[in-house]
Amino acid sequence: MRSSRIAGFGPALICLAVWLSLHPAARAEQELRIGLPVELSGRFVAFGAQIKRGVETAVEVWKKVRGDKVAGRDIVVIEHDTQSNNGTTVSVMGQLINSDKADILIGPGGSDSGTAAVPPWKQAADRPVWIVPGVSSTVVEKQIAKDPYFFHTFPWTYHYHETIVSGLKQALGTDKKVAIVFSDGAYGRAHIEYARKYLKDAGYNIVDEELIREGAPDFLPSLRS
Incomplete structure (x- = not known):
């Protein structure tokens, strides 16, 4: 990079x-x-x-x-x-x-x-x-x-999710359950819509979404929930 x-x-x-x-x-x-x-x-x-x-x-x-x-x-x-x-x-x-x-x-x-x-x-x-x-x-x-x-000179948000979902499909296949954890800042809010779109279009089932405070030092509570 x-x-x-x-x-x-x-x-x-x-x-x-x-x-x-x-x-x-x-x-x-x-x-x-x-x-x-x-x-x-x-x-x-x-x-x-x-x-x-x-x-x-x-x-x-x-x-x-x-x-x-x-x-x-x-x-x-x-x-x-x-x-x-x-x-x-x-x-x-x-x-x-x-x-x-x-x-x-x-x-x-x-x-x-x-x-x-x-x-x-x-x-x-x-x-x-x-x-x-x-x-x-x-x-x-x-x-x-x-x-x-x-x-x-850098990927836009949708480039990330297009690539991520393509990798998931190759590694895991589709028809899987997915939970999304995203931050409440400009970065997280810009990504969430594209994450939903590409995951749903590929056939994944989004079962949960967790919003966390931007800059939070620990994601573990959200992951455990």
């Missing part, structure tokens, strides 16, 4: 280089500013740390292969920790867009963070290119997937 994410950054940087070469005003700037609104702490830190490593690797490879500049501009990476918090994510997006003047954004990784990041990006009059190498929530897809400045 990590290699596929990294591979997505190279073409995006190439596209950005072409865009910069066609815009004299952009060429007048001295830096290509890449903003990372990523989860470097909190419950989604695994996603954010992976994105950070991917960007660092992509920049390192770019410099080795194509030199230190993009369209004559120095590459500057600006990191801000969203702390896996929706409110902080909104603030970080605003800072990267309005204060840091990022030309391109990469991140965040979690679905909740990604959903929270959409409004400040959409509201920006001169919004930067935004690459999201995470975030499966179709809430984000419905809001901005067709925006020409938005690039999503």
